[in-house]
Amino acid sequence: MATVTPQMVKQLRDRTDQPMGLCKQALDQSAGDLDAAIVWLQKQNSKMGVKREGNETAEGRVGTYFCNTDKVAAIVEMRCESAPSAKSDQFVGLAGDVAKHVATASPADVAAALSQPFGAGTLQDRINDVVGVIREKMILQKFNRLTGAVYGSYVHHDGTVGVLLACTGAAANDELLRDVSAHIAALNPPYATVAAVPADVVAKEKELVQADMAADPKNAGKPANILEKVAEGKLKTRLAEVVLTEQPMANSAKYPNTTVGAALQKAGLTVQQYIRYKVGAVTY
Structure with missing residues (x-):
């Protein structure tokens, strides 16, 4: 011995x-x-x-990975027991490793991902290694994997909010796509484009615009064609509050008087979809 x-x-x-x-x-x-x-x-x-299986995992962080050469990307939500652990270097590294694994190994679901080979063991072994260091329960809560697009991502500094953005276009613009992803993380728009807004939502917004205009005495006696143009402008303004491409870029100093859609169009990109994770929240 x-x-x-x-x-x-x-x-x-x-x-x-x-x-x-x-x-x-x-x-x-x-x-x-x-x-x-x-x-x-x-x-x-x-x-x-x-x-520690019965312990609550209320804290955690979002991890993202994308490779525009291979046109694959993933976003994951990792959970742990405490906020300090969620910010630790070991857990940050784990979230990144898991996101990369999901993007490249294409698991069908969480259970499949955990049993897939990773290094000398499995992905679950990789998680267990960090459990052994930090002494907390850790789980892969959920993930989404995307393929065939141009990608960008952003994870907030505390890891609790992250975005994976997919666009169509000839080439990626890493800085712009990160900025748009940060915009989505901050403003959380429910719709990517005007075309994606459900017809009933548009109809309801039109009703509200018409009701507001009818109640405004300044509109009395104005020609119908003028009122129609005013209504169109007001509707566009209302939709801009909920549609990503219509919103002014959040970083107005960097992108003055520029909507998200215009910034992407200038770079030859069109938003396809985005996934926003917030630790503990329902994804849509």
Whole structure:
């Protein structure tokens, strides 16, 4: 049986990020064999996940990944128990790894993703490794995977809100697509384009515009064609509040007097769809 030295313990800690005491125990249990100690740690981390299974995972972060060369992208929501853990380097890295895995491995659902190969183990093993470091329950809550478009993304600094944006176009504009994704994260528009607004919503907005105009004495006696043009302008203004492409870019200093649609059009891009995640919220 090999003597476990401090250098061996440090080497195992550097490779696994596990506590020193646990690394020493793993090496003792594995007769000083480094690879066997790693397997032992993985088993312990898996047991820890089972022990914490009943714990609530109310915190977490969003992770995104896209590759415009391969035209694949993914957005994931990872959950954990506490806000400090959600902001840790280990959890941030985990969210990124999971998003990349989902985009490239194309799992059918969460259960399939967790059982897919990742490194020397599975994706669940990758999660368990971080569980072993942070000592909290962690789960892959949900994901969306997209293919065949030009992509951009944005994740808020605290990780709680993230957006994956898909556009059609000849080439990506990373800076613009990130800015539009940040706009979506901040303003949360329910519709991408005017054409995407349901007919009943448009009809209701028209009714409201007409009611407002009828109640305004300034419109009395105006020709019908003038009133129609005014109504069209008011309707466009109302729709701009809920339609992404009609909204002024949130970063007005960088994009003065420019709507989202105009900024994308100038770059040869057209919005196709976007997915906005907020930790703990329903996705639409």
